[in-house]
Amino acid sequence: MPFDALRTPLHALHLRLGARMVPFAGYAMPVQYPAGLLKEHLHTRAQAGLFDVSHMGQIQLVPRSGSLADVARALETLLPIDVLGLQPGRQRYGLLLDGAGGIRDDLMVAQCGDSLLLVVNAANKAADEAYLRAHLTGICKIAVLPRALLALQGPGAEAALARLAPEVAAMRFMDVRAVRLAGTSALVARSGYTGEDGFEISVPEDYAEALAEALLADATVEPIGLGARDSLRLEAGLCLHGADIDTGTDPVEAGLSWAIPPVRRRGGAREGGFPGAARILDAIATGPSRTRVGLRTEGAAPVRAGAPLFAEEAAGEAIGRVTSGGFGPSLQAPVAMGYLPVALARPGTRVFAEVRGRRLPMVVNGLPFVPSGFKRA
Amino acid sequence: MLRFTDEHEWLAREGDVATVGITTHAAEQLGDLVFIELPKVGARLVKGEAAAVVESVKAASDVYAPVSGEVTEVNDAALADPASVGSDPQGAGWLYRIRLDDPSALDGLMDEAAYAAFPK
Structure with a gap:
């Protein structure tokens, strides 16, 4: 382990749980716990797995004008998705594109009422932050939030989280909601990276361990490492940026055209206007x-x-x-x-x-x- | 005679034939094994060259021939159940047997005490 590896707020917990730590995107991360990758994977599919994904970037965009539509409109110049139409309490999957239509990163955009929250890949978060600052600084304040991110995934995730906060049971896929959890205000999204139902839970760093302990106290919840996270997402057919998608692939050949809605396509009310638009809209029309x-x-x-x-x-x-x-x-x-x-x-x-x-x-x-x-x- | 290499393999020699496997430490590092590939009986192995492959869910790792010689037997049970290599690497999870070109080739390898002290 490089001694300068960054640590997530759950580092001490990982060590107590007996995790094998590996360097990943500059962080020391648990690749597996004593149960091992196979058991962790199968447990997540059968019950519920808890993942530390605090290495991912949580980037908040707050409009300088006070109008979220201004940020949404500006973000649409970087992402080929419908940000303006994103309702409060909802999130969407999006792709940051380069001028040739290549994929700089894939991310989630959540509409939090007075701000947008982007959740980006750990390996790209510094580059994404710089890119957003270069293009959006006049429109919004940009902050990388010092918050932990926990994912609770699996068919038992709803029951386990609802024991701590019953209101999450009413959330649907891709809903985002502020929820009182572990003595703090958590931002909970019903989404994940395993193909299972589940939640991604953002909390202030100081509350991360208490929340993780509260979830692990549930008999159905086991800690799951990055190894099983990768095998779960692969079985679910989900792309890993840097492997399945990168600046050498475009969204159409990657099978991600579904993430580009009609409003941004040819004939749409806000057609194009994103990096690589001409090439990508051509590819949608002609096929890859x-x-x-x-x-x-x-x-x-x-x-x-x-x-x-x-x-x-x-x-x-x-x-x-x-x-x-x-x-x-x-x-x-x-x-x-x-x-x-x-x-x-x-x-x-x-x-x-x-x-x-x-x-x-x-x-x-x-x-x-x-x-x-x-x-x- | 049980000997160990700094590549985390073990060899048990009887006469001029040695049984070869990976050590418990190696198996722990690899994690759950899902596939192994072994040399063919009769194959000539050269010390230091890839002789077998062990694969976990995440990665494939070469197992290098610790000595030169001819393969006399492979562990078909391990081929059929790669997990057995992970659960009993120094027993039922042996990989192959090799007729040593030079039976003294094991002389320079570590014994159990030396391997236990070997930094891992």
Whole structure:
């Protein structure tokens, strides 16, 4: 562990719980607890898992004019989503794009009434903050909040959190609400990164440990490390920025066009006006040349990120690449995501991945690999 | 005779054949194992070259040949149940057996006490 690694407010708790700590995005983070990755993964799918995601960036935008619409309008010049139409108490998934339509980061935007709150990836938070300051400083005050972020995920998450704050049971997927928890005002979002129902809970740093302890006191809740967080999100078909999406991929080929609503597309009331708009709106109209797919193996060997993909077992140039891959504990089988030419992206198509000099058959699979459990109604 | 390498493998020699596996420490570091790949019986292994692969949910790790020789047997039960390598790495989770080119090749390796003291 680099001795200058940053620590989250739950660092001491992780050590008490026996976590194995690893460096991640400049932080010392728990990769797994004594139960181990497989059990942690399966526990989250069966009951409820508690994740420390305090390394992520929570960036607050407060309008200088007092009108949130001014910030929303300005943020729409950076994100191809409907920020103006975002109702108080709701959040949306969005993509920060560069001029070529590449994905700088993916994030959540929450409408908190008098401010917007962006939750961004840990590895990108300094760059995102600088980028937002460069473009939005005249419109809003920008603050990276000194708050912890805990995720409670799994089919038992609602019951576990509702024992501390009954009102969360009424929240729907992507609702955001201020809730009294562990003696403080928490900002609770019904969302996550596992494919399961669950919550992401922002609290002042000093209250994080008390909240985590209160949740872990529930018999259904176990601490879950970054290792299982990755296998859970991969089975759920969710992108990891820096692996499945980056500045070399655009939202259309990444299968994220759903995050660009009609109002920002051709013919929409606020068409375009975001970085890379011409290229991306063209790609929506004409379709991409390659696309992100799920992949399963026929054998037992996992295929990892970086493995080149081929159309044939014996010959030819690589036609694509695996961007995330590993073992799916819920499927008890290897799972991967990667990019393939659209002509080879239909579920059931057989391709080959090169692993240790051998070409292993893989079959294109729809995403997600496991059905999601979001509470939409 | 049980010997250990600084790459966290163990070797148990009987005559000119050694059984090879990963140490308990290595297994703990790797976490839950989900796949292993072993050399073929009859394969020639060269000391220091990749001989086997052990894969956890997160990552694949090469296991290097600690000595040179010819593979005489592999642990088919471990192939079928990779978790056994993680749960009993110095017992039922052995990986393969190798006929040593040079039976004295183990002489320079650590014994149990030395490996216990070896910084990990």
